[in-house]
Amino acid sequence: xxxxxxxxxxxxxxxxxxxxxxxxxxxxxxxxxxxxxxxxxxxxxxxxxxxxxxxxxxxxxxxxxxxxxxxxxxxxxxxxxxxxxxxxxxxxxxxxxxxxxxxxxxxxxxxxxxxxxxxxxxxxxxxxxxxxxxxxxxxxxxxxxxxxxxxxxxxxxxxxxxxxxxxxxxxxxxxxxxxxxxxxxxxxxxxxxxxxxxxxxxxxxxxxxxxxxxxxxxxxxxxxxxxxxxxxxxxxxxxxxxxxxxxxxxxxxxxxxxxxxxxxxxxxxxxxxxxxxxxxxxxxxxxxxxxxxxxxxxxxxxxxxxxxxxxxxxxxxxxxxxxxxxxxxxxxxxxxxxxxxxxxxxxxxxxxxxxxxxxxxxxxxxxxxxxxxxxxxxxxxxxxxxxxxxxxxxxxxxxxxxxxxxxxxxxxxxxxxxxxxxxxxxxxxxxxxxxxxxxxxxxxxxxxxxxxxxxxxxxxxxxxxxxxxxxxxxxxxxxxxxx
Numbered sequence: 001x002x003x004x005x006x007x008x009x010x011x012x013x014x015x016x017x018x019x020x021x022x023x024x025x026x027x028x029x030x031x032x033x034x035x036x037x038x039x040x041x042x043x044x045x046x047x048x049x050x051x052x053x054x055x056x057x058x059x060x061x062x063x064x065x066x067x068x069x070x071x072x073x074x075x076x077x078x079x080x081x082x083x084x085x086x087x088x089x090x091x092x093x094x095x096x097x098x099x100x101x102x103x104x105x106x107x108x109x110x111x112x113x114x115x116x117x118x119x120x121x122x123x124x125x126x127x128x129x130x131x132x133x134x135x136x137x138x139x140x141x142x143x144x145x146x147x148x149x150x151x152x153x154x155x156x157x158x159x160x161x162x163x164x165x166x167x168x169x170x171x172x173x174x175x176x177x178x179x180x181x182x183x184x185x186x187x188x189x190x191x192x193x194x195x196x197x198x199x200x201x202x203x204x205x206x207x208x209x210x211x212x213x214x215x216x217x218x219x220x221x222x223x224x225x226x227x228x229x230x231x232x233x234x235x236x237x238x239x240x241x242x243x244x245x246x247x248x249x250x251x252x253x254x255x256x257x258x259x260x261x262x263x264x265x266x267x268x269x270x271x272x273x274x275x276x277x278x279x280x281x282x283x284x285x286x287x288x289x290x291x292x293x294x295x296x297x298x299x300x301x302x303x304x305x306x307x308x309x310x311x312x313x314x315x316x317x318x319x320x321x322x323x324x325x326x327x328x329x330x331x332x333x334x335x336x337x338x339x340x341x342x343x344x345x346x347x348x349x350x351x352x353x354x355x356x357x358x359x360x361x362x363x364x365x366x367x368x369x370x371x372x373x374x375x376x377x378x379x380x381x382x383x384x385x386x387x388x389x390x391x392x393x394x395x396x397x398x399x400x401x402x403x404x405x406x407x408x409x410x411x412x413x414x415x416x417x418x419x420x421x422x423x424x425x426x427x428x429x430x431x432x433x434x435x436x437x438x439x440x441x442x443x444x445x446x447x448x449x450x451x452x453x454x455x456x457x458x459x460x461x462x463x464x465x466x467x468x469x470x471x472x473x474x475x476x477x478x479x480x481x482x483x
Contacts, residue, residue, distance in 0.1 A: 091333045103381040108160075119351065133207045136224050197252045229284065281302075302400075387455055
């Protein structure tokens, strides 16, 4: 069901609220803060744009919605690639994942991972004296040399890749038992996934409490494995939503967010803690009733149409971000690291990154950024599939998968995609057509020419397998022997 009307209504209501003189104001401008903010990044898995209450969804998500009303809501935020590992690499490094040689979803048989020579968000903040921890799904390499403990995190508990990469996978019996790590040691195989959502949040709560006791600023990265299939909830949340297992999972994720927010309130550190909430990509549509809603956006996970890459980005920081702020400027996950660097007064990585600082949008210092830097590119592995500038999104000719005309899966069994779909050189005006239904390339040839010229430069830098081009700026991941 299309959710665009309630979404637009919510945006209008939030914007009206953001213009009210009575709304809470930041107590300091970023440059005037007595201390740098604590940081909590909650990055869930396969959530749809239309799954939250604040985006018109059917599920009860009061804690996540609270982040929207008490902070900033990006309506046009996207991930760098619509798949697990690549998306996470972009978030943690500020780089397009293909710049780093990270593609797709790394699994137990992959012999590479995120190069430790790259600077992660955790490493950047450790230089500023932050305590750092990650609890949940890592998915940037399995070998000890590329685990979180070698990438800037003091603490790690969780799984190294997706929760469906285990012997009970519905379409493959090739996976080994799913390992659960504590630091660099496997402490259990095929753990009880019903304990994941609340359990990882509880570890986050304990880390926050410990950091406050030690009087250290902290960075908590909470990459929840759900609502990626297979879906699991605790006994407390079975049937909680009244809308099926997927709804139960989403509502338990919301409760886990509530655990974090309550802890910040109880410790009286909420005002100077930035909480960020987003998802790694859109819903895995082939799973039918075990997948989320795009809110009417086109396609889903695995494609660079809006349903695959657009996610709600919520950012709350009472000391620095006005409440109820609605931001329609495009932004991407690669922008998180350079923006946090500004707020934390941290040094950017020495190696080239792709993200831009969007702190001025968050604080209200600016309603828009330099148009010369508002170009975003979506690759699928090494293929350049689309790009965006302002309201315009240009798709380059490529094939993609779709469930249109296909039977959806049910009960944890996926349906079969149609992989024969193709798109040509197509231009969409996302300001009036966020569902990407009306190609206007013929009406705006100048826009097509301008965006194509920028894409040509990007192909020289990062390559494009569709045009048999190898980029000059690609860096290698850390590789390991297959022995």
